[in-house]
Amino acid sequence: MxxxxxxxxxxxxxxxxxxxxxxxxxxxxxxxxxxxxxxxxxxxxxxxxxxxxxxxxxxxxxxxxxAWGYDETADELQVQHGIWVRRRTIVPFGRVQHIDVSQGPIERHYRIGTLTLHTAGTRSSAVALPGLDLDQAERMRDEIRGKIRQDLV
Amino acid sequence: MKLEIVADRRLHPATFLTRAIKSLPQYALGLPAMVGMVSGSGLRILILIALGGIAAALAGGYLYWRRFRYGVGNREIVIESGIFHRQRRVIPFDRIQDIDIEQGLLSRLFGTAKVKIETGGGSKNEGDLDSVALEEAHRLREILRRGHQAGPAEGQDIVEAPSPIDEPLIFGMDLRRVLLAGLFNFSLIYLAFIFGGLEYLEAWFGIDPWSLDWIGPARSLAAEVSWAATAFAFLVIIILGVVVGILRTIARDYNFRLTRVPGGLRRQRGLFTLSEVVIPFRRVQLAVIQAGLVARYFGWYRLEFQTLNADAARSGHQVAAPFARIEEVLPILGAVHKATMPPDRDYVRVSKRHILRQSLRWLSLGALFILGLSIAWPPGLALLLVLPLGVAAAALQWRHHRYCPTPDAIHVRQGWLTRRLWIVPYEKIQSISVDQGPLQRKLSLASIAIDTAGASLLRAPNIINLPAADAESLAARLMVAHLEARAMLRRRVKTPIS
The missing domain is CATH 1.10.287 (Helix Hairpins)
Structure with a gap:
C-alpha cells in the first residue's frame, strides 16, 4: 500500500x-x-x-x-483506512460515475488534496482518498477519467 | 434539438375533480381547530366553514389543472406547472429511468391514470402527470420508452412492443393464491396503527377506547374472569392480525400478473389501486429470494429484484413474485439473467468463530445494558438469564449464513427467521469492501461488503466473519470475476447485432 x-x-x-x-x-x-x-x-x-x-x-x-493507504492498479483503486474498524474498499474504474478533486483551506496551505471516486452504489457511493499531493491527485484523476467507461449502465 | 417544444397538452379535465376530492382531507384536518375557534357559534358557521373548504379545494383543483401543461418532443418531454411559482421542467428521454402507470379508485371511475416519470434524480414526483386519460398514459409510455431505449447507451436491440394481450405470462396469482399469501402475511404492526388511530379518536372526540364503559356489561364479566378475558383479547388480536394481513394482501396483490415485454418484465396488480410497473432487464442489479420460517416450511418464496433507482422512497426493490413455489421463481430469474442454482452442498459456510464473535458482542452489550438497568431497577438483574439466548441466536445465524461463487454471480444466503438468498451478477458489483473490527482482528476474521446500485443500507449481500485470509482471496476473486464479466459485456455490445 x-x-x-x-x-x-x-x-x-x-x-x-x-x-x-x-x-x-x-x-x-x-x-x-x-x-x-x-x-x-x-x-x-x-x-x-x-x-x-x-x-x-x-x-x-x-x-x-x-492507517491510510492506497493502491492503484490497471483496473481498480484500493483505499484502506480506519484505526478501530479497518476498511479496505476496492473500486473498479469501470464503475466510477464521476471524480472530484477537492481541497479545504488547511489542505490548500499544504498543497494537498482529496480524490473522491463516486459510484452508483449505496454504502460506498463516495470513496475518498485524502492527503495526496495536489498534482498527484490531478494526475490520478485524469488517468482514471480515461478509464471510465460510459458504455454500460 | 434546439427547437423549443411547445407544452400544448392539458391533463384530463377530470383531474380538476379528483384533485379537489383528494385535497379535501387536508381541509378536514384543519376542521377541529376551526371548530375550537368558533365553538358555541352554532351549526351555521360550521356549515359555512365546510362549504368554504370545499370551494377552496375545488378552486385549487381547477387552478392546478388550468396551469398544468405538457408537451412531447422528439427527444424530451416538457412539463409546465405551478399556480403561483411557474416551473418549466425538461426531461430528456435518455434520462428517464422508469415510467409507471397508476390508477387509484377515483381515477378508475373517470378512466384516467397517473403517469410517473422517474429520472433517478433522487427527489420525488420529478415528473408526475396526474392525471391523463388511460389511453394517453399508454401512448405516452410507449413514446417515452421507445425514445429512451433508442439511445446509444443500450446493449439490447428493441423490437416493436406487441399489444399487452399477447405478452407471455411468466407468473400470475389467482384469488386462491392471493388469499393463501394473505394468511402468511399475518401482521400485528398494522394493529398497532389501528390502535394508534383509536388514541387519535380519543384526543379529538373525547372517546376513550381503553375504558371499557362502552362495552357495558361485558366489563363486569371481564373483571370476574380476567384470565378468560385476557385469552379472549389475545384471540381477537390474533384473528385481527390474520384478517388485516389477508385484506392488505388482497388490496395489493389482487390479480397479480407478471408478463414478458421486450427488454423487461411488466407487473400489474392491485384491487383498488391498479399499479403497473415495467422492470427493464438491464436495470436489474440483483435478485433476492426470501422466505419466512413458516412460509419456507410450506415451500413458499418471494422474489424481488433490486433495480437502479435513486428514489429512496421506493428503496429500489421490486417484487416479481410475492408468493411462489421455487419452481415458479426459477424461470422468472432465468428470464432476467443467466442463473445457475448450485446445489446446497456447494455453499460455503463462514468461519465457526462467527458464533464466538457475535456472542461476545451480544453478551457484552446485553450485560452492560442489564447491569445499567439493575441500578435503577434491581429485579432487572434476572434478565441476565436471557443472555444465553444470544448465543443460540448467533449459532443459528452461523448455520444459515453461507455463500457460493457461481460462474455468473455470487450467491449469499443469510437469516434464520427470514432467510434471504442474494444473487449478485458479477458485472453489477459497484465496489467491494473488506472490513475488520478490533474483535475480528483478534479472531482473525473479516467481513466482505458487496456494494450495488440501489441497495438499502440495512440489508445488503454482505458476507460476515470469514476467516481473514479467505476474505482477502474472495474479494480478489470477486474483483477478477467482475472485470471479466464487464469485459465480456463490452465485447458483446461492440459486435453489431444483425
Whole structure:
C-alpha cells in the first residue's frame, strides 16, 4: 500500500488542534461556571481537557495517518483506512460515475488534496482518498477519467 | 434539438375533480381547530366553514389543472406547472429511468391514470402527470420508452412492443393464491396503527377506547374472569392480525400478473389501486429470494429484484413474485439473467468463530445494558438469564449464513427467521469492501461488503466473519470475476447485432 503524503499528518494535526482549542475553551468555561459546592477538585475538567488535547494532537494524527493507504492498479483503486474498524474498499474504474478533486483551506496551505471516486452504489457511493499531493491527485484523476467507461449502465 | 417544444397538452379535465376530492382531507384536518375557534357559534358557521373548504379545494383543483401543461418532443418531454411559482421542467428521454402507470379508485371511475416519470434524480414526483386519460398514459409510455431505449447507451436491440394481450405470462396469482399469501402475511404492526388511530379518536372526540364503559356489561364479566378475558383479547388480536394481513394482501396483490415485454418484465396488480410497473432487464442489479420460517416450511418464496433507482422512497426493490413455489421463481430469474442454482452442498459456510464473535458482542452489550438497568431497577438483574439466548441466536445465524461463487454471480444466503438468498451478477458489483473490527482482528476474521446500485443500507449481500485470509482471496476473486464479466459485456455490445 502506498502511504499518503506526509503533509497529511500536519493537516490532521491542525484539525485536531483546532478541535482541542475549542475543547479547552469549553473546559475553562465549565471550570468557572460550575458552582463550588459540587466538591469537584479545582482544575479537574481543565486537566482532562488538556490530557485529551495532548492525545488528540500528538498521538491520534500519526495513528490515523498510518492507517491510510492506497493502491492503484490497471483496473481498480484500493483505499484502506480506519484505526478501530479497518476498511479496505476496492473500486473498479469501470464503475466510477464521476471524480472530484477537492481541497479545504488547511489542505490548500499544504498543497494537498482529496480524490473522491463516486459510484452508483449505496454504502460506498463516495470513496475518498485524502492527503495526496495536489498534482498527484490531478494526475490520478485524469488517468482514471480515461478509464471510465460510459458504455454500460 | 434546439427547437423549443411547445407544452400544448392539458391533463384530463377530470383531474380538476379528483384533485379537489383528494385535497379535501387536508381541509378536514384543519376542521377541529376551526371548530375550537368558533365553538358555541352554532351549526351555521360550521356549515359555512365546510362549504368554504370545499370551494377552496375545488378552486385549487381547477387552478392546478388550468396551469398544468405538457408537451412531447422528439427527444424530451416538457412539463409546465405551478399556480403561483411557474416551473418549466425538461426531461430528456435518455434520462428517464422508469415510467409507471397508476390508477387509484377515483381515477378508475373517470378512466384516467397517473403517469410517473422517474429520472433517478433522487427527489420525488420529478415528473408526475396526474392525471391523463388511460389511453394517453399508454401512448405516452410507449413514446417515452421507445425514445429512451433508442439511445446509444443500450446493449439490447428493441423490437416493436406487441399489444399487452399477447405478452407471455411468466407468473400470475389467482384469488386462491392471493388469499393463501394473505394468511402468511399475518401482521400485528398494522394493529398497532389501528390502535394508534383509536388514541387519535380519543384526543379529538373525547372517546376513550381503553375504558371499557362502552362495552357495558361485558366489563363486569371481564373483571370476574380476567384470565378468560385476557385469552379472549389475545384471540381477537390474533384473528385481527390474520384478517388485516389477508385484506392488505388482497388490496395489493389482487390479480397479480407478471408478463414478458421486450427488454423487461411488466407487473400489474392491485384491487383498488391498479399499479403497473415495467422492470427493464438491464436495470436489474440483483435478485433476492426470501422466505419466512413458516412460509419456507410450506415451500413458499418471494422474489424481488433490486433495480437502479435513486428514489429512496421506493428503496429500489421490486417484487416479481410475492408468493411462489421455487419452481415458479426459477424461470422468472432465468428470464432476467443467466442463473445457475448450485446445489446446497456447494455453499460455503463462514468461519465457526462467527458464533464466538457475535456472542461476545451480544453478551457484552446485553450485560452492560442489564447491569445499567439493575441500578435503577434491581429485579432487572434476572434478565441476565436471557443472555444465553444470544448465543443460540448467533449459532443459528452461523448455520444459515453461507455463500457460493457461481460462474455468473455470487450467491449469499443469510437469516434464520427470514432467510434471504442474494444473487449478485458479477458485472453489477459497484465496489467491494473488506472490513475488520478490533474483535475480528483478534479472531482473525473479516467481513466482505458487496456494494450495488440501489441497495438499502440495512440489508445488503454482505458476507460476515470469514476467516481473514479467505476474505482477502474472495474479494480478489470477486474483483477478477467482475472485470471479466464487464469485459465480456463490452465485447458483446461492440459486435453489431444483425
Amino acid at each position: 502506498t502511504p499518503l503524503s506526509p503533509s497529511q499528518k500536519n493537516v490532521l494535526r491542525v484539525r485536531t488542534a483546532i478541535f482541542s482549542l475549542i475543547l479547552i475553551v469549553f473546559a475553562l468555561i465549565a471550570e468557572v461556571a460550575i458552582p463550588g459546592d459540587l466538591e469537584l477538585p479545582t482544575g479537574i475538567i481543565l486537566g482532562l481537557a488538556l490530557v485529551a488535547s495532548f492525545l488528540l494532537i500528538f498521538l491520534l494524527p500519526d495513528r490515523r495517518y498510518r
